[in-house]
Amino acid sequence: MEEDLDSILKKLDRRKVERLEKDSEIYKIMARVFDTSTLLTIYRLINRGVFDVFYGIISAGKEANIYCALDKNGNYVAAKIYRIATSDFKNMRHYLVGDTRFKRVPEDRRGVVYTWTSREFKNLQQAYEAGVPVPRPIDHEKNVLAMEFIGEGGVPYPLMKDVKPEDPKKTFDALIEAVEKLYRDAGLVHSDLSEYNVMLTPDPVLIDFSMGTDIKNQMAEQLLMRDIQNLVRYFRKLGLKTPEPAEIFAEIVK
Numbered sequence: 155m156e157e158d159l160d161s162i163l164k165k166l167d168r169r170k171v172e173r174l175e176k177d178s179e180i181y182k183i184m185a186r187v188f189d190t191s192t193l194l195t196i197y198r199l200i201n202r203g204v205f206d207v208f209y210g211i212i213s214a215g216k217e218a219n220i221y222c223a224l225d226k227n228g229n230y231v232a233a234k235i236y237r238i239a240t241s242d243f244k245n246m247r248h249y250l251v252g253d254t255r256f257k258r259v260p261e262d263r264r265g266v267v268y269t270w271t272s273r274e275f276k277n278l279q280q281a282y283e284a285g286v287p288v289p290r291p292i293d294h295e296k297n298v299l300a301m302e303f304i305g306e307g308g309v310p311y312p313l314m315k316d317v318k319p320e321d322p323k324k325t326f327d328a329l330i331e332a333v334e335k336l337y338r339d340a341g342l343v344h345s346d347l348s349e350y351n352v353m354l355t356p357d358p359v360l361i362d363f364s365m366g367t368d369i370k371n372q373m374a375e376q377l378l379m380r381d382i383q384n385l386v387r388y389f390r391k392l393g394l395k396t397p398e399p400a401e402i403f404a405e406i407v408k
């Protein structure tokens with residue numbers, strides 16, 4: 155049973171309730187965008203101190219919204235919140251089934267979106283522990299994920315699709331090294347790598363690990379090749395001479 159907003163608010167401690175009422179607009183918008191269960195999850199993370207205050211929305215993507223928030227210590231964090239009702243959960247389920255880390259994938263919309271979120275968190279953890287440049291994962295619950303905010307003063311760093319790297323050779327090399335480390339040390343393929351999922355600080359940071367899969371996936375090599383091809387295509391357009399994708403691939407999987 156879905157609870158109504160009032161009963162959820164009653165569950166919060168007094169201070170937080172007052173704060174939510176005072177902080178107004180963003181919460182009102184969130185109350186319209188998300189279902190009650192998602193709001194409850196957000197409020198639980200607020201009570202854990204993972205989030206304290208939500209600022210504006212950074213991105214409204216196909217499946218998820220990204221918000222900038224502050225944690226209880228005043229550090230910026232990014233909140234990735236998957237929408238339940240409008241997600242293409244059949245497609246998500248298809249991609250989860252190939253990932254050997256998930257033995258049983260739920261059949262229902264909500265279960266699929268929760269598993270999807272936990273996979274993204276797990277991917278960030280594995281990548282972060284292997285030393286791949288990714289946002290540090292902080293916490294996740296159900297369809298809500300908290301990670302390090304890649305930006306300054308609440309403003310995200312630009313995506314590589316919007317800003318050309320100052321030193322294309324250096325950025326390309328760093329990205330190939332990241333893909334190699336991801337494959338060899340984290341056992342993962344990003345699977346959605348392109349200029350749309352790289353932020354420049356100006357050093358490149360890989361984001362959006364929702365499609366990330368383990369290297370035992372039957373599709374892993376095909377997905378790795380596609381990631382490499384996307385990077386090569388982007389950097390060749392900038393005029394950089396790069397090795398052939400097949401050479402880079404062979405070097406990584408050898």
Ligand SMILES: Nc1ncnc2c1ncn2[C@@H]1O[C@H](COP(=O)(O)OP(=O)(O)O)[C@@H](O)[C@H]1O
Nearest residue numbers: 212213215216220232289302303304310361362
């Ligand atoms: N950790 C982060 N810190 C700051 N901004 C982020 C972070 N993660 C994502 N973003 C911003 O949100 C946008 C969408 O995030 P992404 O994970 O790629 O979601 P989508 O699945 O919608 O593509 C990114 O292009 C980037 O601008």
Ligand SMILES: [Mg+2]
Nearest residue numbers: 350351361362
């Ligand atoms: Mg993306």
